[in-house]
Amino acid sequence: MFVTASGVDIDEMGYAMSRLEIESELFDGGNTVHEASSSTRPGKPFPKVDDEISQLTNLRSGPNDRLHQLVPGKQQLPVSPVRMLAGREGNYSGKGRFSSADRCHMLGRYLPVNGPWLVDQTTSRAYVSQFSADGSLFVAGFQGSNIRIYNVDRGWKVQKNILAKSLCWTVIDTSLSPDQRYLVYTSMSPVVHIVNVGSSTTESLANITEIHEGLDFSSNDRRYSFGIFSVKFSTDGRELVAGSSDDSIYVYDLEANKLSLRIMAHTADVNTVTFADESGNLIYSGSDDNLCKVWDRRCFGAKDKPAGVLVGHLEGITFLDSRGDGRYFISNGKDQTIKLWDIRKMSSDTSCNLGYRNFEWDYRWMDYPPQARDLKHPSDGSVATYKGHSVLRTLIRCYFSPEYCTGQKYIYTGSHDSRVYIYDVVTGAQVAVLKHHTSPVRDCSWHPHYPVLVSSSWDGDVVKWEFPGKGEAPVLANERRVRRQYHD
Structure with missing residues (x-):
């Protein structure tokens, strides 16, 4: 167990380093390094991730091979910052600077585990956490109609307080x-609202202080009601992709201000969608029909036919995140x-997901049955499976950590157990478990650079959780407010 300066304990820490001197002793002094414990059960080692994703991860986050030569016999251990700085000063790379992989090797060992420090506290459930692409803004969405945008570079001051109107739920x-x-x-x-975040008005009350333009995702001949569970901008900002409760995927053209594509994608709610990469050609979707699907907009010869199907989950999909390379994603x-997926292993068989459950279960109000925890889909095509967290009551989200750092x-x-879990992609180890909250953590977001x-x-x-922290007073357990009980 690891205890932060604020008294918040963090189980199974592993990689959370503290000071340069400590690292130098651990990695250069011949002492044994404390290994991160596995997220799998005793006696059931984590299956080896395929060599390609291991190699790709190492290329992005491993130091230059010449630095390993400075520490003979310790190729499997991280190279300490002291050694890396010495190597840089000796111009080991021939460029006089660290490579991006060197940077990731250093920064990636300093996990955001210290704290927590309070950003905001409300009487409403928080549903959404999202840093902007450059990390200067942070968005939090709360139950009801309130969305707040914080200016990270200005001490987390509220830049925009958005109050929506005429919402459904x-x-x-x-x-x-x-x-x-x-x-x-x-x-x-079926209406998605868009707000001008860059306007000077702080209080954005829908259609009173500012116009929240409605983008109608229903076609002219379809005016029945449905809800949109997931929405994402394309990398160029010209399109939106959305997943809905009518089993469909929608693409909205913002420049033409009209719906450009609807795909009858699944046989149940589409809880999550995302663009695979910056090209916008590939779309990933996940549904309550237990399937992840890949859609290629360049070859829609057969109506509503996916490029492939990825089978392995035994229950519905709550969230997807793309690695951004048009190849790997997690669900x-x-x-x-x-689960970690490689779309090159997708199947063309859309009927291969027959039900395997022989018990009644509803994730909205029931715990997951113990007898189901060790079940495995006979046609599981995933690259790796990570266990330890719980996905109950709400559409809990997962992500890859940032590429830059x-x-x-x-x-x-x-x-659902009120924690944040961090896993190592290659080993499957739980390298951090962050404890503070007293209710489900639906969303969390890692700063793109720090x-x-x-x-x-x-x-x-x-x-917010940081490494090493900036000296603010952390949230103390004995100073926390009394919370209302949630029954719905």
Whole structure:
């Protein structure tokens, strides 16, 4: 167990380093390095991830081979910052600087585990956490109609307080445009609203102080109601992709201001969609029919036919995150697992997901049956499976850690048990478990450039975790407010 300066304990720490001197002793003094414990059960070692993803991860987050030569016999251990600085001063690379992989090797070892420090505290459940692409803004969405945008570079001051109107139930998802000028938000409605984030007005009350333009995702001949669970901007900011409760994927052309594509994609709710890479040609989708699907917009010869299907989850998919290379992505499932996928292993058989459950279970109010935890789909085509967190009550989200500072060597996720889990992609180890919240953590977000992670929970707290921290007073357990009980 690792205890932070604030008194918040973190189980199974492993990689959370503290000071340069400590690292120098660990990696240069011949002492044994404390290994991160596996997220799998005793006696069941984590299956070896295929060599390609291991190599790709190492290329992004491993130091130059010449630095390993400075530490003979210790090729499997991280190279300490002292050695790396000495190597840089000796111009080992011939470029007089660290490579991006060197940077990730150093920064990726400093996990955001210290804290937490309070960003905001409300009486409403927090549903969405999202850093902007450059990390200067942070978006938090709360139950009901409130969305707040914080200016990270100005001490987390509220830059925009958005109050939506005429919503169906609550704000379900948000997405910031790549240029950070606009934000879209969704609810259980076919209309997605878009807000000008760059305007000077702080209080953005829908259609009173500012216009929240409605983008209608229903076609002219289809006016029945459905809800949108997931929405994402394309990398160029010209399109939106959305997944809905009518089993469909939608693409909206923002320049033409009209719906450009609807795909009858699944046989149940499409809980999550995302563009595979910056080209916008490939789309990934996940559904309550237990399937992940890949859609190639360049070859829609057969109507609503996916490029391939990825089978392995035993229950519905709550969230997808792409590695951004048009090849790998991860999915969070109601079977209490995260799975890593390689789309080159997808199947063309859409009927290969026959039901394997022989018990009644509803994730919205029941715990996952113990007898189901060790079940494996006979046609599981995933590259790796990560276990330890829990996916119950809400569409809990998972992500790759940032490329810039970690080389995407970790996967992190919220959890129904009120914690944030961080896994090593290659080994499957739980390298950190962050404890603070008292209710499910639906979403969390890692800063794109620094070891800062923000978690938002149904307890109403939005908190940030850092390494090493900036000296602010952390949230203390005995000073926390009394929370109302949630029964719905």
